[in-house]
Amino acid sequence: IYLHRGQQYKVTELDLKNRLIRVVNGQVPYFTRVRSEKETTVLEVLKSKPIANFIVRLGRLRVTEQIVGYEKRRLFTQELLDQHTLELPPQTFETVGFWLEIEDAIAQAVRNVKLHFMGGIHALEHAAISMFPLFALCDRNDIGGIAYPLHPQLEKSAVFIYDGYPGGIGLAVRGYGIIEPLLGKTRELIASCSCDQGCPACIHSPKCGAGNKPLDKAAALLILRYLLGEMSLPDFSSREGTARGDHMPRLDPEAPEPQPLRIGFFDLETQRLADEVGGWQNKHLMRVSVAVLGRGFGEDYRVYREDELDQLIRDLQELDLVVGFNIKSFDYSVLQAYSSFDFKKLPTFDILEQIHRHLGFRLSLDHIAEHTLGEAKQADGIQAVRWFREGQWEPLIRYCQDDVRLTRDVFRHCLEKGYLVYADRRGNQVRLPTPWKLEDLAGAHKKG
Template identity: 45%
Template sequence: IDGFRALKECHAGAVYLHRANSYLIDSLDTATHEILAGKAKVPYYTRVMTSKQTKIMNIAATSRCGCTRVHFGRLRVTETITGYQKILIGSQKVIAKIPLDLPPHIFETEGLWLEIPEWIRQKSEHRLEHFMGGIHALEHAIIGVLPLLVLCDRNDIGGISQPWHDQLEGAAVFIYDGHAGGVGLTRKGFADINQLLEETLQVVKECTCSSGCPSCVHSPKCGSGNRPIDKSSCLHILEWLRKPAKTKGSPGSATHRKIPNNIFTKTLAAPDPKTPLPENYGVFDVETQLSAQEVGGWHRADKMRISVAVLYTSRDDAFESFTEDRIHQLIDRLFELNIVVGFNNKRFDNKVLSAYTRRRLSTLPSLDILEEIANQLGYRLSLDRLAEHTLGVKKSADGLQALKWFKQGKIEKIARYCTKDVQITHDIFLHGLHNRHLLFRNKAGRIVRLPVNFGKTITDLLHQA
C-alpha cells in the first residue's frame, strides 16, 4: 500500500478488507513502513475523518461562468487524518469516534475553483438553508459528474468546499487532480466548465431522493461522513450560479484565457532564515563491486561489497573517498556526525555497510531524501530525475557503469562519479532545506513542485539524540 493510502486504510484500529477477509490493524510504523494486522471478525467497519486545506499557488486561467468566476491553476493541498469512526455494518450507526495523530499529506497539483458570491450565501441563509451543506454537496456532485466527462475514476479527483477562503476573501469550491503535479483531469473540466455545471445541475435536480444520496450529493470517500449536506441548498446554488452576469463589471465578466501548457514553473520560494542547519552534518554514498543480480537480489545488499564510498562533511567542507580497506574509518566518521544525509541510505547504503561492522547503523541520525520523497508522493524518484529539474544538472554516469569500471580496475573514475553523486545529493538537501520544495517532471510531462520539510526531520533527529 502506497503513501497516504496506508495512513487512511491501515492506521492502528482500522478494519482492512483483503480477499473477502477482515483484518484488524494492530500497528502502523511510519518509520519502518511496517503494518501489523491479524484476521478478525468484527460487526463494524472503519472510516477515517479528515480535514483539508488548500492554498492557491498560481492562477493560470480565469473563465466566466454564469454570474461568477472559475479559475484554473496550481494548488497546494494539505490533508490531515484527524481520527476514525467505527460504524456498525447493519444499521450504519456510528458507535465510536477515535482520534488519531498522523502526519499530514501535502502535495501540489492542478485544480479548478469556483468563487461563490456573497449574495448567494445571503440568499441561501435567508431561505433557512445550510449554506456550508450546500457547497459541500456541490463539491460532491461535481466530483461525481466530472469522471463522466474526462473518463477517470472518482478516486482520481479530490475536492474542498470552504465557506471562507482567506486568499479569495469569500466562499469557494475547489476540485483538484488527486495526483501530485496533476494529470490533466481538472484542466479538461475547466475547459468544459459550463457543460460540467449544467450536467451537475441535471443530476441533482433529477435525483428522486429528498435529502441527498450516493446518486447525487453523497460521497463514499468523504472525510467528514457526508456532514453537513444540504441537497436543496446545493440545487439552488447551482441554479443561481448558472444565471448570466447582469453587468459588465460583475464577477462573471472575466474573460477566458488560454491555460499555459506547464503551470509548474521553477519559481523558488524565499529561503527560510529559520531553517536549522546542523553544526556537523555529512552526506555520503557508496558504490559496490557486485550487482544485485550477482548476489541474488537487492535484499542481499550486504553481499555486494564496497568499491568506493565518498563522504562530505560540513565541518571540513570537503569530500573524502574511501576504498574497501578503509571502510571502518568511514563508519567511525559517520557515527561522529550530528546528521547523516543520503539518498536511499537507510535501505541500501547502510545495508551494504552492515557487512563491515557490528555497530547498529539504524541508530545513525539519518535523513534519507528518497524516504522523505516516497512518504510524500507514495512512490520513489531517481536522484537524476530530481537533480535535472531542481538543480539543472544531470548525473555523470550510473551504478551499472560504476560496476563496469570496477571490473576494469578504474577506481579513480568510480571515485569521481561517486563524489559527483554526493555533491548532487548535498545540493538537493540544501535546496529542500532552505526552499522547502524539490522539482521533478511527472509522467504527464509537467514539472511538479514537491513540498518537503527537511527542517522538521532534522529537528526530530536532534531531539532524539
C-alpha cells in the first residue's frame, strides 16, 4: 500500500526492469510496512574523536538494504494481519555516516543487570534519529541507522547513523559535530517519556525494518548514561573468562544471559533538622540535600541532588532489592514529598527494622559499624545539615556516600559471617545472628 496525499494506492505490479510501478486507488482497512535487513561496511574513516566514554567516527560507508518482506497491519490498532516475503535484489549505495563505538564493558554491564543490550542500542539508534531534526534541517526519513551488537569489521558494538542519500548531503557531518548534545537530548527524551516499555514518542520508529524488535528502553537509558560519562565504565577485564580475546562475544540477542540480582544501597541527607520541621512526624518536610545510591557490591555510586530525585526514584524502581538503614521509616518518608510513587512497593530490606524486630530496641548505624566492622563514622546528621547550609557539597556528599558504604559493608558482613556485633549496656560485645540469604530477601518481595 502506497500512501500519497492521504490516499491509499495498492501496488498491483512492480516491473524493475522497466522501472514501472502500477497502482490502483482504493480504500482498504490496513496498511503495510516493509521488513528489511541492512548492513554497512566502513570504506574509509574521515574523522574520529573521543567523547566521555566512547569514540565517535565519521566515514564513508557502503550501505546495503534488502527488503525481505512486508507485513499487513490493521489501520489504527496496528494489529498484525499477515506477513509476506518478497524476493527483491539488494540495494547498495555509498554514503557518509558517523558511528559510536560502544565498549564491551557497557554491553557487559547492561547484561549484568538483566537488561537487553541489543534492545538498548537499537532503541538508542531510533531515539537518536528522532532527535536529529532538532539539530539539522531534515526529517527522520532523510537519515538511516543500524545498530550492531558486534560489527564484524570494528570487532565491537556500534551504532551507525548515515545520510539516506547516495554520496551524503552533509547531515552525518553535522551529526558528528553535535554528537554530545544529540545524545544528551536523546537521553532526556527517553528518560522523560512516561511510557513503561517504550512507545512511538520515544524509542519506536515508524520505519524500523525489524518491526521495532527487540527494543529495551531501560537498557538504552543505561547505555546513554555510560556513554555520556554519567557513570564510569566498570572494569571486567580482571574477572575470569571475560578478559579481552578469551571469550566470544554473544551474537544472539535472544540467548539467555547470566542474570545476577540488581541490588542497591541507599541513603540520603536532609536540608533541615527534625526540630526545625516540628519533629520527626514531619520528616517529609525535611527536604533532601543529597542522596546516594550505591549499585551492587562494588564502588559504583550515583549522587543525586534535590532536582535529580525523579531520576533517583526511577533508578530505585529498577532494582531487585534496595538495602538501607532505617530507610523504610525515614528516607522513604522524606522522598515521599517529591513523588506520588508508593515506596512500599519497592523490594526493600531495612537493616534497622530487622534489628528492632529481633532485639526490641534500636541501634545506630555508627554503633553497629563500630562494633561489627571496627569503623567509626566521622560526622553526624547535624553536621551534614550545616554543610548543606554552608554550600559545602564535597564533605556532604562524601559523608552520605560513606554511610552507603558502611550500610553495604555491614550487610555484606551479615551475609558472609551470619552475624553482626553490638555492645550491650555494660559495654560487652554481643553477636546478633543474621541468617539472611540474598536470594530469599529479593525473592520474598517478588512473590509478595
